[in-house]
Amino acid sequence: MQVPGLDETHDPKLESWVASANAPGCSFPIQNLPFGVAETGEGAARHIVVAIGDQALDLTACVDLGVFDDLMGGAARVVLTAGTLNGLMARPPADWQALRLWLSQALRKGSALQGQLEACLLPQDGLRMVVPAKIGDYTDFYCSVEHATNIGKIFRPDNPLFPNFKSLPIGYHGRASSIVVSGTDVHRPSGQLRQQDGVVFAPCRMLDFELELGAFIGGPTNKGGPMPLAAARERLFGFCLVNDWSARDIQAWEYQPLGPFLAKSFATSISPWVVTRAALAPFQVPARAREAGDPALLDYLADSDDAAAGALDIRLQVGLRGKAMEAGEGAPHVIAETNSAGLYWTFAQMVTHHMSNGCPLVAGDMIASGTISGEAEGSQGSMMELTRRGAEPLALGEGETRGFLHDYDEVVFAGQCERDGFRSIGFGECRGMVLPAVQE
Amino acid sequence: MQVPGLDETHDPKLESWVASANAPGCSFPIQNLPFGVAETGEGAARHIVVAIGDQALDLTACVDLGVFDDLMGGAARVVLTAGTLNGLMARPPADWQALRLWLSQALRKGSALQGQLEACLLPQDGLRMVVPAKIGDYTDFYCSVEHATNIGKIFRPDNPLFPNFKSLPIGYHGRASSIVVSGTDVHRPSGQLRQQDGVVFAPCRMLDFELELGAFIGGPTNKGGPMPLAAARERLFGFCLVNDWSARDIQAWEYQPLGPFLAKSFATSISPWVVTRAALAPFQVPARAREAGDPALLDYLADSDDAAAGALDIRLQVGLRGKAMEAGEGAPHVIAETNSAGLYWTFAQMVTHHMSNGCPLVAGDMIASGTISGEAEGSQGSMMELTRRGAEPLALGEGETRGFLHDYDEVVFAGQCERDGFRSIGFGECRGMVLPAVQE
CATH class of the missing domain: 3.90.850.10 (Fumarylacetoacetase-like, C-terminal domain)
Structure with missing residues (x-):
């Protein structure tokens, strides 16, 4: 029922190349990886983001890097550009796990993606967060x-x-x-x-x-x-x-x-x-x-x-x-x-x-x-x-x-x-x- | 507060060129004009429809005729192709009234639009109606x-x-x-x-x-x-x-x-x-x-x-x-x-x-x-x-x-x-x- 490798995302020895995530007492270390939605950029477009240390990785921006092309059988590109978490939430749990594993690996120290992903980091301080999903009931x-x-x-x-x-x-x-x-x-x-x-x-x-x-x-x-x-x-x-x-x-x-x-x-x-x-x-x-x-x-x-x-x-x-x-x-x-x-x-x-x-x-x-x-x-x-x-x-x-x-x-x-x-x-x-x- | 001419839409003498609407006891005479949403055509697209007699006028299809281009300052084209009534409902009441008046005039006996609109009539019998709006609460x-x-x-x-x-x-x-x-x-x-x-x-x-x-x-x-x-x-x-x-x-x-x-x-x-x-x-x-x-x-x-x-x-x-x-x-x-x-x-x-x-x-x-x-x-x-x-x-x-x-x-x-x-x-x-x- 669980994607292989998911347990290692909890390993306390894991550290992120986002230095603030490794500080003791930080709410958002690489073991957390919570999702949110922020209004960002021109026109206040709504982007799906993940908190890491005092930064947020802009997943919607990451889509343009092509890094999600193979995730969720291609559906990741769609759900991560939807402006709400509903699409991601509607996917089966195995897809949530696959995304978590990808994030954990991509944000780890030594990840080959660091150079690309740094351009998609936003300081949490300046983010205008919104209700992350269209809540039907x-x-x-x-x-x-x-x-x-x-x-x-x-x-x-x-x-x-x-x-x-x-x-x-x-x-x-x-x-x-x-x-x-x-x-x-x-x-x-x-x-x-x-x-x-x-x-x-x-x-x-x-x-x-x-x-x-x-x-x-x-x-x-x-x-x-x-x-x-x-x-x-x-x-x-x-x-x-x-x-x-x-x-x-x-x-x-x-x-x-x-x-x-x-x-x-x-x-x-x-x-x-x-x-x-x-x-x-x-x-x-x-x-x-x-x-x-x-x-x-x-x-x-x-x-x-x-x-x-x-x-x-x-x-x-x-x-x-x-x-x-x-x-x-x-x-x-x-x-x-x-x-x-x-x-x-x-x-x-x-x-x-x-x-x-x-x-x-x-x-x-x-x-x-x-x-x-x-x-x-x-x-x-x-x-x-x-x-x-x-x-x-x-x-x-x-x-x-x-x-x-x-x-x-x-x-x-x-x-x-x-x-x-x-x-x-x-x-x-x-x-x-x-x-x-x-x-x- | 009311669009001029709206009162005449209640006139009991009004008759429609849709003959079934004029039958005694009909629930949907030209004085009624209720809105709904039906799945219609290939792919079961959702169209906004209005009941008239035993027929329904497909407003979404009517949009292509250009008849709504001037209604609601151009917004009618958008709200009537949305597949739910939410967009129409969100317009100010004056726009609802203007649409009612347009429908009453267009469906009346003698309307110059009859020839065009007949092509947009669907028998109610065969319609698959759906919940007409996305009901938030x-x-x-x-x-x-x-x-x-x-x-x-x-x-x-x-x-x-x-x-x-x-x-x-x-x-x-x-x-x-x-x-x-x-x-x-x-x-x-x-x-x-x-x-x-x-x-x-x-x-x-x-x-x-x-x-x-x-x-x-x-x-x-x-x-x-x-x-x-x-x-x-x-x-x-x-x-x-x-x-x-x-x-x-x-x-x-x-x-x-x-x-x-x-x-x-x-x-x-x-x-x-x-x-x-x-x-x-x-x-x-x-x-x-x-x-x-x-x-x-x-x-x-x-x-x-x-x-x-x-x-x-x-x-x-x-x-x-x-x-x-x-x-x-x-x-x-x-x-x-x-x-x-x-x-x-x-x-x-x-x-x-x-x-x-x-x-x-x-x-x-x-x-x-x-x-x-x-x-x-x-x-x-x-x-x-x-x-x-x-x-x-x-x-x-x-x-x-x-x-x-x-x-x-x-x-x-x-x-x-x-x-x-x-x-x-x-x-x-x-x-x-x-x-x-x-x-x-």
Whole structure:
């Protein structure tokens, strides 16, 4: 099932002729090779790029060098000049692997292609990254049992977790049109708020972030009925960081009985680099063990590969920087740290459940994990949890406190994978600043 | 705000040189002129077509005649050869009106273009219609107070209607990828079902339809904050019939707390013809009056135009034909009749509410009304309501009864507008047959 040579792309001894990629702590060493799309050159054409150190290799420009003529049976020329990752994502996983292997070899120290490829390097600093795929549908799951329990406790202290939570990965459809790339400012939404003296239409007063992990779907669209978990897993092209901004007061009033709607659909921010499933292979860990008393897994949600290595060990961090703090400069104040390994459901389980009714999943679709929270103090992925719905504001230093987000607050997510014997790889950042509500 | 001459397109005395369009009871007289997309000719190229009588005028083929060279400042040539309606929908409403006026004049008896256009007529009978637009996002609302009350009574007899129902149009995001065109077979979905002795994964046993009206969004994408109701109304390009197939047993187990997901995302069928807002102008009626005790409308949901003529008087009908009935031939058994004029919220209110948080609505997006039910016996738009959750099965004749849908049942929706002094116009049909569940 795997292209020969793919394992060596994880070798920690590999170094790139792009010197910055070899620096300790670099998010994008040659073992990572995440894909993105940047507007570049005259007319802001959209090019497919790969992050390497502090540079990006312009794959669309590389096509003209003829280096991809033999890759993917000739299809590489087409998919790498399409301006989005959808075409690449739609190829079979063997083609993704072949491209990864080519990149790993071409960017290695000593590669005969160095001279040619140097002309296609762009500094990441100057790139305008965009949402990397045309996202047809966006599905948001709810896979952290700690998050579901924390939120449930606020609204239903006696019965925080719904009985279906441990039987299926709960999910709902999100809004694809409001997905924006990291760095895009986000206006505080207005909406209906229920107050003691009635309902008003006003700017949201309980604006929150949600720390999530997203996955892009790849491969051919499924047709018909259920698909085994092992095949569903092959639909996972790669991952990014997701901030599913949430207006808690709008949500509280609108969400019954059909779920969140305008409380979420004003903006969802994603990090620009898609870290492939192949790059994350060394950081797969056993799926969270089910506890005594949990219902047995139904067959379609179970296989031994998933139990053995279905979870992703990714350290995730939330930073917050207020307008008054250091004049908007400097590192944000870290307010939460957690890890995606603790999710109750794996991404393969999300995918197979999603397709279990025959729902077509199309290359470029995005699914997200739902807010990722841990048990420890400070490991929760939303202000709602960190501050107990604003009742216990966070101290940010320099006298600043936050119950929910203020205008001009900047929220910055980061993700990093580490394991002994492997190079660390990173996701880069997912950042967004809150701007005041738009006035009519 | 309106192109001169548009009103005359409603004149009941207008007749077409396409004789079948002038027959009494024809759904597609020259006063209608709905748009669709058909696969036609060699290579099944997608052409934009307009229904006229039992024929369709192939607008994509007409482009080669040069007849559109001056329309929309030259843009008509581009949008009418795009293979989807998205480009046309994205034009400003004045361009939609100009095209309607051109079509009305060109298809009238005595038109000098008759000789040229006859070569571009295709019999509807032989057309393979497709989903007429690339639907980026699909939103389903919940606008019938009768439906919400009926469903609520089944689950919460003491408190059937949530307190937010009369304050805002409740909606949720649906699944765009599972929207199919009328005539597409629909497999019974499988999913998790909670039974007395535990949860199983099995084919749905409570398969239902939902009778809805859909609207396609047009015009330029909104940016930023709220938009006045009058401007939001201009985003409505046209309407179609929608069957939002629903698996009630899957829904009952999965829907808390985030709303319907796999219970709906296996298929949503739409009728192929988009009846424009302009064509429906004569059938606009006053919006449903709010009752004593209802909360006051918030400003952003209110204007006098909407109160005076915000509702659509469309007679809707549900037919059901079982496999054993007449060997699948003949007219389906009519099991429900209702009217969209009774919806509690208007489409303009749905749109302005949807954009009130800044959510981008893009040309080609679809919104739907939610199940349309009336108060009278037999006016409910779902089996769930018509049979009280299967407890009171319907008699279909010839000894057949139905609690929920059986395999090989065919569900057929029809819609028709009638008003004294105007030609009746129709929506055509939205039909789909239930096939057995796909086995793994």
